[in-house]
Amino acid sequence: MPNQNQCPHGGDHSESCDACDFAPASVWSDMPADFMTSLAERKTVRxxxxxxxxxxxxxxxxxxxxxxxGVLLLRxxxxxxNSLVVRMVRPGSTLGYRALVRGEVHSVSAHCATEVVVCHIPxxxxRWAFEQNRALERDFVANLVRDIDQIEDQALNMLTLCVRDRVLVLLYQMAEHFGRDEGEALCIDTxxxxxxxAAMLGIARESMSRCIRLIEExxxxxxxxDGVVAPCRKRFQAAVDAILGEVAPKSEDDRPASNG
Known part of the structure; x- marks a missing residue:
């Protein structure tokens, strides 16, 4: 019978919290070794x-x-x-804490946009972890506040852009996980x-339709x-760089492509 704590994701993630790719940057990084051992016995990797x-x-x-x-879509x-995506969640993020501390149900659904691997802490x-270590609970609250601040900052930055630029930046971000090269083109399986x-960008559907026509023109x-194609990846990259104010040339390793 397989070990339930053993990560099935090709060995990329270990059942040991110390070996987790995100441990050094997480709120768990400063916890005592015996505490982490006890926690590891309680959590699973799914x-x-x-x-x-x-x-x-x-x-x-x-x-x-x-x-x-992997990538999760919060709906x-x-x-x-009707269901709309409100946020795209990338590796390293923690989910469920707000609902847990409030004693409430989940306010969104977490949909797997790709195959995902999660650390599941019942x-x-x-609650045992927070009771055993109040510093951990304070760190979680601080992280939650930082996450909210970051989301607000990103939303504000997006609102300063015109609709066309918002769409281009969002698709560029999606290309990191859903893009693949086909010759000179970049295909994004959105x-x-x-x-x-449109909902993620805070714009009306009609504005989205007009923007799509403009970008295609x-x-x-x-x-x-079922997706979007940039006929010339370099031209798409240059357009996004201009929006983000990046003047340094990108290396081949920095281009927005994956899954290929």
Whole structure:
């Protein structure tokens, strides 16, 4: 029978918290060794396939999660059953803490945009950890505040850009995980719909449609049903660099492509 704590992700992540890629930068990094050993006995590492859900909006919060690899989309549903993506979560992020401390259900659903690996810390184990080490609890609160500040800063930065530039920057960010090179072109298998992108950027669907037409007329991107293509990757890169104010040339290793 396989060890439930053994990470199934090709050996990239160990069951040992000390060996975790994110441990040095996490709130757990300064915890005593015996404390971390006890915690490791309580947590598990889970692997979920693309398309699955880590949790659903309205589910009781029964765990805190650390995203070790992959990308999650946080979806918010309304009373009519419509669901829109509100945020894209990358490795190193912690999920579930706010709902845990408030004693509330999850306010969003966590949808796997790719295959993901998470460190699963049951709610009882998380509460035990906070009771055993109040400094850890304070660090979690401080991290939560920093996350909120970062989200607000990113939202503010996006709002200072015109609609066209917001769309280009978002697609550039998606290319990190969902892009692949095809000759001189860059293909982005976008994990969200155009409506989702509009919601993430805080723009109306009509504005999104007009923006897409403009970008296509400029020859920067071509939008398809299941993705986006930049016919000239270097031109797309240059356009994003101009938006972000980056003047230093990018090396081949810095280009936005993956999965290829």
């Amino acid at each position: 692997k979920l396939k693309r398309g699955n859900y880590l949790f659903h909006q309205g589910d009781p919060c029964d765990a805190v999660f650390r995203l070790l690899s 918010k549903g309304d009373h009519d059953g 709610a009882r184990a998380a 994990p969200v719909s155009k409506s989702d992108m 400029q020859g920067l991107l071509r939008f398809h049903h």
